[in-house]
Amino acid sequence: MDLDQTLLEIGGAPVTPYHLFSVACLFSLLLLVAAVIFAWRAQAGRREEHLAAERRRAELEYRIAELSGALKSLAEQSHGSQMQLVSALDERLDQVSQRLGLNLTDQTERTGQSLAQLHERLAVIDAAQKNIMSLSSEMLGLKEILSNKQARGAFGQARMEAIIRDGLHAGAYAFQGTLSNGTRPDCLVSLPDSPLRLVIDAKFPLEAFNALKAAKGEADIRNAEARLKADVLKHVRDIAEKYLIGGETHETAIMFVPSESVYAELYEKFEDVIQKAHRARVIIASPNVLMLLVQTLQAIFKDVRMREQAGLIKAEVTRLLEDVARLKERVGDLQKHFGAAAGDLEKLAVSAEKITRRGLKIESLELEEPAIELARPKLMEQG
Incomplete structure (x- = not known):
């Protein structure tokens, strides 16, 4: 491959493979430098972190030592306070036990009375509940009927x-x-x-x-x-x-x-x-x-x-009036008989009175003349 061959032009300047290779080498060098710098910084950071950790560990040991001393002192104080508290609690528990015993006795008596009253009320409630159940069954029956x-x-x-x-x-x-x-x-x-x-x-x-x-x-x-x-x-x-x-x-x-x-x-x-x-x-x-x-x-x-019934009542009243008329007639007849008997009784009373007087005269020997005596029987017969 020809290193001087022009591959492209940028701003009128030719770009060759040699130029590309130079740029690649420069870029690799920069990357290597950057990696070295980063490694050095990382090592420095680890050293600083190690020193900081050592400082924190020392401070933590010092704080733990202080805390241990404070805890020991606190434990001793707590033990003393606990003993005092136990003693006070024992005294208070004794007092509370006495009061609780009295209260329990009183409360037991009251509870017994309340239970007796509750039993009576429950009996009343039970009877009422039975009545309600009976009424409910009747109402259900009525509801079924109406439905x-x-x-x-x-x-x-x-x-x-x-x-x-x-x-x-x-x-x-x-x-x-x-x-x-x-x-x-x-x-x-x-x-x-x-x-x-x-x-x-x-x-x-x-x-x-x-x-x-x-x-x-x-x-x-x-x-x-x-x-x-x-x-x-x-x-x-x-x-x-x-x-x-x-x-x-x-x-x-x-x-x-x-x-x-x-x-x-x-x-x-x-x-x-x-x-x-x-x-x-x-x-x-x-x-x-x-x-x-x-x-x-x-x-x-x-x-x-x-x-x-008016016609029947009228007929019965007519018959009743007829019976009353007959009764009235018979009463009149009876009254006449009683009137005649009363006259006869009056005559008998007059004769009896004359006979009585005659007997008294005979008893006293006051006799009258024969002519007069003969006339007296006629007068008595006429009377």
């Missing part, structure tokens, strides 16, 4: 039947009677002096009320209220369509609600539903309202029975 549609219907039917049986006689009502259209209402009450019968339905829908109770948000409450209105009005329409029959049933039917709280909430918050039910000739009745209705019907039945 089951068929069982809830049977529950409402049972309450309605109990009220009807307690207030009306057996011939005034019929449960599950059949109408001319084939329907069977829960109760039919026969009205006095009328062929019409009053219909009572006990299957009130409660699912919507439960949904309204469980609703939390505003939207859920609106939906539950709308469902409640729809269910109640549907049941009202069903009662009006199935049970209101002209010439057979009364123009008004009763929808029985077996809960006073549901009845109160319905009248308080859903007055429009009540008004629509009235226009459909369906009256919503709670147990108390149904009981009042039954008592009114009972009074009506009583008045009807009194009117039915």
Whole structure:
């Protein structure tokens, strides 16, 4: 290779391989110098670090010696303080033990009294818990009844039947009677002096009320209220369509609600539903309202029975007056007999008095003349 051959030009100056080799040698020399300088500096640094470590080790040994002396002095002081502390603790422990013994005795007595009182209260609580458990089981049973549609219907039917049986006689009502259209209402009450019968339905829908109770948000409450209105009005329409029959049933039917709280909430918050039910000739009745209705019907039945018995009572009074008239006549006859007997008794008394006087005269020998004596028997006969 020719060392003078021009490889390239930089700023008009030619660059040859010789120039490149010279630059490479110079660069290697600089690197060698730099390595030597770095090695010398590293060795000087290690010597300085070794000297610094020696100084630190000497200072550390001196500090350890000082610390050992201080620890020894501290140990001796701590031993003396510990002995004093142990002595003071023994005295205080003796005092505390005495006080603790007294307090424990007193506390034991108080604890015994408290345990006795606690035992009595636990007995009361146990009895109350049994009552609560019994009530809870009853409430669970009631909840199951109210959650089951068929069982809830049977529950409402049972309450309605109990009220009807307690207030009306057996011939005034019929449960599950059949109408001319084939329907069977829960109760039919026969009205006095009328062929019409009053219909009572006990299957009130409660699912919507439960949904309204469980609703939390505003939207859920609106939906539950709308469902409640729809269910109640549907049941009202069903009662009006199935049970209101002209010439057979009364123009008004009763929808029985077996809960006073549901009845109160319905009248308080859903007055429009009540008004629509009235226009459909369906009256919503709670147990108390149904009981009042039954008592009114009972009074009506009583008045009807009194009117039915009025003719019999009048005939009996007529017979009684006839018996009184006959009694009066017989009393008059008896009074006449007593009057005649009284006259005879007065005559007998007069004769007895005359005989008495005559006997006294005979006893005193005050006799009169024969003519007079003969006349006396005639006078006595006339008397």
